Each structure stands twice: as structure tokens, then as C-alpha cells.
Amino acid sequence: MSDEADGGRQWAAQPGFWRQVVEQLGASLVVVGPSGRVVAANPAAERLLSRSAEAMAGKDFHDLVHRHADRERPGIRCRLLEALIHAGEAHADSDRYLCGDGKLVEVSWSAAPVTDGASFEGTAMLFARLSDDRSERAEHMQALEDLTGRLTLVAQITAVLGQTLETDEALARLGRMLVPGLADWVAVDLLVGDDETHRVAVTGPDGRDRGQEGWRARLPFAGESRSPLVQAVRGAVPVLDEDAGAPARPDSPLAALHSGFLQSVGAASALTVPLGSGRHSTGALTLVRTDPAAPFGNDDLQVVVDIGRRVGQVLDNTRRFGRQRDVAEAMQRNLLAPLPQPGRLLLAARYQPAPAASQVGGDWYDAFQLKDGVTALVIGDVVGHDLTAAAGMAQLRGILRSLAWDRTEPPGAIVDRLDDAMPAITTVPMATLVLARVEGPRDGPWTLRWTNAGHPPPLLLTPNGHGRYLDDARGPLLGARTGTGTGDRRPDATTPLPSGSTLLLYTDGLIELRGADLDTGLSRLRRNALALAEEPLDDFCDQLLTRMPPGNVDDIALLALRLPPP
Structure with a gap:
């Protein structure tokens, strides 16, 4: 038996609209699926056609019942067939249906499509024996219109409410x-x-x-x-x-x-x-x-x-x-370490979960002091948005801290060793990150040394009102390298950090929106960051998130460094 027939019996068996309303109709009703096959019939239809709903289920309704006076099936220009094929409203004041006992019965019928929003779900066929009482036929027509409207409303409410989890x-x-x-x-x-x-x-x-x-x-x-x-x-x-x-x-x-x-x-x-x-x-x-x-x-x-x-x-x-999201957000925040405050350097960070996410994700930031007194900055994003990604993020953070703690080597070399170790001791298939060292004496001047493993570039805002992306030192994503050797070493770059400047590290949720290209997102971030550059660092971070246009579907992590004025 067809899936359509099974679906119809499941619908008819549910408590609610079908059993409590349709089965009580005095008019005969058959619901026909998009392919023209019967999915359900009420008791009045069973009586009029001398056929059980079980016997009709899955059968082509037109072929099963529609006949000329000579018992031949109507041809391709049949009004009933056109209504079923083209999903339109139609009616006939006089027609003939073949009953299960072999008799032909004269009927009037009306057809109306049943939709689920924009989706065509089938056709409701309401019919009755011909009667000289035209008011009875009008009542049947009105009953069909009311019934179809109610079926459609229930289906639309189900579809529309199912599109949100808020x-x-x-x-x-x-x-x-x-x-x-x-x-x-x-x-x-x-x-x-x-x-x-x-x-x-x-x-x-x-x-x-x-x-x-x-x-x-x-x-x-x-x-x-x-x-x-x-x-x-x-x-x-x-x-x-x-x-x-x-x-x-x-x-x-x-x-x-x-x-x-x-x-x-x-x-x-x-x-x-x-x-x-x-x-x-x-x-x-x-x-x-x-x-x-x-x-x-x-x-x-x-x-x-x-x-x-x-x-x-x-x-x-x-x-x-909502409960899952609250727990997930708390878990994510607990996985992100508190920030140090190294000397006169100011640090601030924010994590904002995706608006429609129900699980933790892989966006992360980190800042910590190394054995030689240098401050390390990290921003990263593990592929995926689930508990596995969050666990991978925690693994990478711990391993990276261990690899960087007592090393004075360039960031690119440390990330190379992290990349080599990742397949063996983590569950992370692929990730992006920026690892940077803020080098210099306590009172400056300072220099930034960094490497970029496939991550959006850091943004440097200087006191003279300029903002530029640090596009140098770009290497492959973690997990994307195909070989080892000196030719595969990750690049490093350095740039001076002027007094009073602000450095922003961020994940792609801050610049990517559906339907917009990446350059547009980068330009918007640079413009907003320059407008907020004079704000206190915590306000700078908060207002950057507030200025995000609607449409973001990803987590956002950001890490900001403010250097003291001269």
C-alpha cells in the first residue's frame, strides 16, 4: 500500500480535528493526496459510495469512482481530473460516481486544495447525492469552504510555529x-x-x-x-x-x-x-x-x-x-579562562552565543603570561557547533598553553608543533587561530609578533584615527597541512604597537552575515571600531556587539588589547 495511504490513516487516527469534526459531517468527504490517491474518507462517504475507507485508501480516486452514464471512465478533459491534477477549486452540479455495489449514483461535488503554507498537501472532495433542494447543496458548498479553511489554518499554525525556538x-x-x-x-x-x-x-x-x-x-x-x-x-x-x-x-x-x-x-x-x-x-x-x-x-x-x-x-x-541554551552558554563561558592584567596593558574579552544555537560551540579566546614575561594572545575557532567542538576547543587551549609557556620561539613555530600534535591528542579535525606575542619592557615600546592559521586578520586602531587589518603571516588552517619540512613552516610577522592603540582579535561571527560578502563585513567592523576607539575598553567591546546588524547566525568571540597612552 502507498505511503500516501498510510499517512492518511495516521492522520485520521489522531485525536483532534479529523475524528472530532470531519467524521461528524453529514456531507461525504474524501481527502486525496497530491498524486490523486485517497488518503482518508469519512463515514458519510463510505455510506454513499458503499466502500470502506480501508478499501479506498491508496486508490486513484478518479479511476475508482468517476464514470459516464455508460459506465466508461471520462477522458483527459474531465473536470474532476483537472481539479485533482492542477490543485484548483472546482465543482460540478451533476456527475456520476461508481459505488462499491456496482451502482451509479448521481452526485454534486466540490473540490478545494488543502495547503500547508505554500505547500500543496492534497484536495478535499465534498460530494452529495443530487437533490432538488438547492439550499442543501449550498450548505454543502459552505461546509467544504469552512472545513478547508480550518484544515489550512491548523496546518499553517503548525508550520509557522515550528520555524522558531523562541x-x-x-x-x-x-x-x-x-x-x-x-x-x-x-x-x-x-x-x-x-x-x-x-x-x-x-x-x-x-x-x-x-x-x-x-x-x-x-x-x-x-x-x-x-x-x-x-x-x-x-x-x-x-x-x-x-x-x-x-x-x-x-x-x-x-x-x-x-x-x-x-x-x-x-x-x-x-x-x-x-x-x-x-x-x-x-x-x-x-x-x-x-x-x-x-x-x-x-x-x-x-x-x-x-x-x-x-x-x-x-x-x-x-x-x-531555552534550558539547553542557558546550560550550554554557562558551559561555554566556564571553558573560557579569566584574563590577566599585565602591567599597564589592558585586556577585555566577550563571548556571545549564536542567537538560535542550542549547544556550545568552538569559538574561543585566551590570554596568558609566558615564562619570559611576554603576554600571549589567542583567538580561535574549532570547526563545528556542538559539544564536540567545545571539547576540542578546550583541548587546543590547554595544549597550546603547554607548548607556548616556556618557549621564546616565534608564534609560527609553536603553532606548527600544535598542528603536528593535534591529530594524535585531540578530537579536532580542523581549526583556525591567531597566536600573538606582545613583546617589550613594562613601559614600552611594544611590538606585536604573530602568526595566523587561516583566521580573520587582527585589526589595529592607532591614536591618529587609522585602522588597518594585519594581513601578514597568513598560513594554512590547523589540520589542513599535507606534509612537513622546512618549506612548510608557518610565517610570522611583526609590527610596532603605538602607545594608545587598540588591537582587536575576533572570530568570523563578527564579520559574516548571510547574503553579505566578507569585504562588506570587514569594512563595517573597521568603521564601527574606529568610531568607538576612544571609548573605555569594556564599552568598546560591548558596543561593537550592539552594532552588529540583524542576521548573525554564529557565535562571536572577541579579545581586545589597549595600550596605555604616551
Whole structure:
């Protein structure tokens, strides 16, 4: 049997929209997949066609049922076939379907595409025996339009919310999709721990959030209250309140908050459903309509129950992601060593995790004093963005410190030995880094000696208002060399460090943005750094990160050195 048929049976077997709404329709409904094969059929369709849903599943719907009066299959100019192939809306007032008992039955039918955002998921076929009662046919047409709209809304909410792992953004998207399409006001309450609820989002017409502070109270959870909100938060039952604006005597602070909200927005009817399913509820979703002539009904309730179940799953994922990200960021920061303050030289560093990352990464910085009193500076990036990359970063940092501690040799020689040792004693496949020595007496003058293993170049800002990238001493990435010998030695370079100058080492997250070339990122960084060059070093680092345009998807590590003025 086809995968399409299996998928249809799984959908039909799920509690929620299909079983609670579609199976109750008096009209016959068959859902056909993109290839024209039946994926699901409701009981009314089974009765009309004298065929079971199981027997129809996976069969080509057109070939199975569509016939002329002489029982021949219609040709290629068939309206039904065109509707199924071209995913368009269509209808016929009179046609013939072949039943399982061999009889032909005259039907009227309507076809409407079911989409998941921009993706075509199939076609909903609604049909009925021909009747002289034209109002009955009109009702069937309206039923199909309503049903298709609800199916599409549920699918779109699932798709759109699945694109973010940020709770606030997920709730903002939910509000924009439900208002004004399905409701005039939407409120979301989340269960905090076991004994508190927090109203975290309220969306109204045109995105208004009237009375925000009063509506977003954090209140004790009264589990025995009879309030619809409390019942939904408990995961017990969804509630359709057909007289939502009527004054009520609240039996808990939470019930008072909810009743006050409904009266304040002028609610005519309201739906309150659990976020999640069964006993696993993370909160409640409330939808409000203010027009007494268009109240919510039982069909709306079943749709919103399904939406609440799906939103609950998304919020579970975003909360889990948030906890993972907090732990990951703490781990990353603990792996980065505190900075020394060598004499009159000032050092500052920052680490900023990727906006959408859930795990630690391989960006790192380091600064330490060597045995000969020289200050060593390191910035690096291990390939990957996961726990393996973070572990590799810690390994490289420890090995590099050991190799550099008691050596007065050039940085390039030290990095060569790190490159030779890396395959044998680390899990790192490839990495970039800059290793530099700040050489000179305590009061200057100072010289920078460095080597660059495939990393973005350091930026030197001088007191005369100039900024230049130190593009010299570029060698291959760690892990990229194919041989050894004198010809493969890494280059070194030196440059004087004027008094009052600032040296910036950074990872590529500070200069790379999707859709922009590297030169644009380097120019932007140089421009921002020059504008901030007179700021205290900590402010310099903080404002560099603040000036990053939106769109960054990578970690950022930066290390800044400020030399004292003359």
C-alpha cells in the first residue's frame, strides 16, 4: 500500500480535528493526496459510495469512482481530473460516481486544495447525492469552504510555529495568525512550576495589547476553581463560553483576572482550551469574539482544541531549548579562562552565543603570561557547533598553553608543533587561530609578533584615527597541512604597537552575515571600531556587539588589547 495511504490513516487516527469534526459531517468527504490517491474518507462517504475507507485508501480516486452514464471512465478533459491534477477549486452540479455495489449514483461535488503554507498537501472532495433542494447543496458548498479553511489554518499554525525556538516569537506569530482570522482577542497563560500561572501574551485587533500590565499578572494557581481558565490549565476540559461577557463571581484570583479580561474587551463568546493534551498541559489558550451575531460554535471549539494541542507541543520544545541554551552558554563561558592584567596593558574579552544555537560551540579566546614575561594572545575557532567542538576547543587551549609557556620561539613555530600534535591528542579535525606575542619592557615600546592559521586578520586602531587589518603571516588552517619540512613552516610577522592603540582579535561571527560578502563585513567592523576607539575598553567591546546588524547566525568571540597612552 502507498505511503500516501498510510499517512492518511495516521492522520485520521489522531485525536483532534479529523475524528472530532470531519467524521461528524453529514456531507461525504474524501481527502486525496497530491498524486490523486485517497488518503482518508469519512463515514458519510463510505455510506454513499458503499466502500470502506480501508478499501479506498491508496486508490486513484478518479479511476475508482468517476464514470459516464455508460459506465466508461471520462477522458483527459474531465473536470474532476483537472481539479485533482492542477490543485484548483472546482465543482460540478451533476456527475456520476461508481459505488462499491456496482451502482451509479448521481452526485454534486466540490473540490478545494488543502495547503500547508505554500505547500500543496492534497484536495478535499465534498460530494452529495443530487437533490432538488438547492439550499442543501449550498450548505454543502459552505461546509467544504469552512472545513478547508480550518484544515489550512491548523496546518499553517503548525508550520509557522515550528520555524522558531523562541517562546516570545512563537506566541507573537500565533496571535497574528488567529487575530482577526478566527478571533478578535487571544490570550495565552502558561503554568509556572506547579503553583503559578503567568499570562504571557495578549493580542487584539491590529496587534493592540490594551491594559497589558493588568492582564499579565502572575497569580497562584487555584486548582479547585471552576473558572474555564483554571479548568483548561489543569488539562481537564476545553470550555465554550457562549455568554462570556456576563458578570461572574470569581472563586480565585486567577478566575477574577480572566473574568475581568473578558468583560474589558467586550467578549460575547470565548473558547478556552488546554495547551497540550491529556494531563500534560503547559497552560491555556483563550480566544474571544466580541460580535454577538458571530459567536463561537462546537466546530470552532474542536479546531481550537487541535490548535492548543499543537501549540503546547511547540512551547514544550521552546522551553526545553531555552534550558539547553542557558546550560550550554554557562558551559561555554566556564571553558573560557579569566584574563590577566599585565602591567599597564589592558585586556577585555566577550563571548556571545549564536542567537538560535542550542549547544556550545568552538569559538574561543585566551590570554596568558609566558615564562619570559611576554603576554600571549589567542583567538580561535574549532570547526563545528556542538559539544564536540567545545571539547576540542578546550583541548587546543590547554595544549597550546603547554607548548607556548616556556618557549621564546616565534608564534609560527609553536603553532606548527600544535598542528603536528593535534591529530594524535585531540578530537579536532580542523581549526583556525591567531597566536600573538606582545613583546617589550613594562613601559614600552611594544611590538606585536604573530602568526595566523587561516583566521580573520587582527585589526589595529592607532591614536591618529587609522585602522588597518594585519594581513601578514597568513598560513594554512590547523589540520589542513599535507606534509612537513622546512618549506612548510608557518610565517610570522611583526609590527610596532603605538602607545594608545587598540588591537582587536575576533572570530568570523563578527564579520559574516548571510547574503553579505566578507569585504562588506570587514569594512563595517573597521568603521564601527574606529568610531568607538576612544571609548573605555569594556564599552568598546560591548558596543561593537550592539552594532552588529540583524542576521548573525554564529557565535562571536572577541579579545581586545589597549595600550596605555604616551
